[in-house]
Amino acid sequence: MKLIVGLGNPGEKYNQTRHNVGWLFIDYLSKIYNVEVKKNLCDALVGEIKLNDEKIIFAKPITFMNLSGNAVSKLKQWYKLDNKDILVIFDDIDIPFGTFRYREKGSGGSHNGMKNVIQMLSTEDISRIRIGLGGLKHERQDMVDFVLQKFKNDELKKLEDVFFDASKKVDEFIKES
Numbered sequence: 001m002k003l004i005v006g007l008g009n010p011g012e013k014y015n016q017t018r019h020n021v022g023w024l025f026i027d028y029l030s031k032i033y034n035v036e037v038k039k040n041l042c043d044a045l046v047g048e049i050k051l052n053d054e055k056i057i058f059a060k061p062i063t064f065m066n067l068s069g070n071a072v073s074k075l076k077q078w079y080k081l082d083n084k085d086i087l088v089i090f091d092d093i094d095i096p097f098g099t100f101r102y103r104e105k106g107s108g109g110s111h112n113g114m115k116n117v118i119q120m121l122s123t124e125d126i127s128r129i130r131i132g133l134g135g136l137k138h139e140r141q142d143m144v145d146f147v148l149q150k151f152k153n154d155e156l157k158k159l160e161d162v163f164f165d166a167s168k169k170v171d172e173f174i175k176e177s
Contacts, residue, residue: 001055002174003081004029005044005072007090007113010062019147021131021159022089022113023060028163029170030058042074055079056174065113069120076121083121087173088128089166090114093143095132098158100166102129110143127173129166131159 008014008023016024030037030047037047037058044059057079061071076086090111095101105125108115118124133147151159 001057001079001081001085003057003059003072003075003079003086004170004173005059005061005068005075005086005088005117007065007068007088007117008060009065014148016150016156017148018133018151019065019091021091021133024159025089025129025131025163025166026058026060028160029167032167033058042078043071044075046075051174054174066116068113069116069118072117073120083123083125084127086121086126087170088114088117088126090128090130091133091147092130093133093147095130095134097132097134097155098162099132099134100129100162100169101132102166102169103127129169131162131166 006022006026008020014020026037033049035047035049035058037045037060039046043063044061047058049056059075061068063071072086090113092111094109104127107124108118114128117126
């Protein structure tokens, strides 16, 4: 069994914002895997599919970003998962826009949502896909203002390419034992 979690904030005002790129990626994956992510379970919106006799759970925590670990921890307990079976997707301002990075462990960096996941699971050994937002250092803009801005149409188009490439990593993660 695998859990794929996209971090974001609930509420209309956060739709299409940079900080919700994890949710946007889950929406993208839900189309690929033909799964509805809308069941309210363990402080998250959840969708499940069976793939090669393995249950795959897609989730979007609705606890607000900085408390994402609460939902991830509850989902881990509910489904009786090991940490190695969890993949977290979130935004990263230190990675150039239009790129992503995959890692199997590490700190939460400057991302409070991932820091909370690490804290609640008591480990840094959580696989993650960090989707680059970049630009902050060049724009001399407050980080909170920057990540809560909505994506421009041309940025959303470029994200489709990033999501396509990152979805290959999700496929690999799902196929791992």
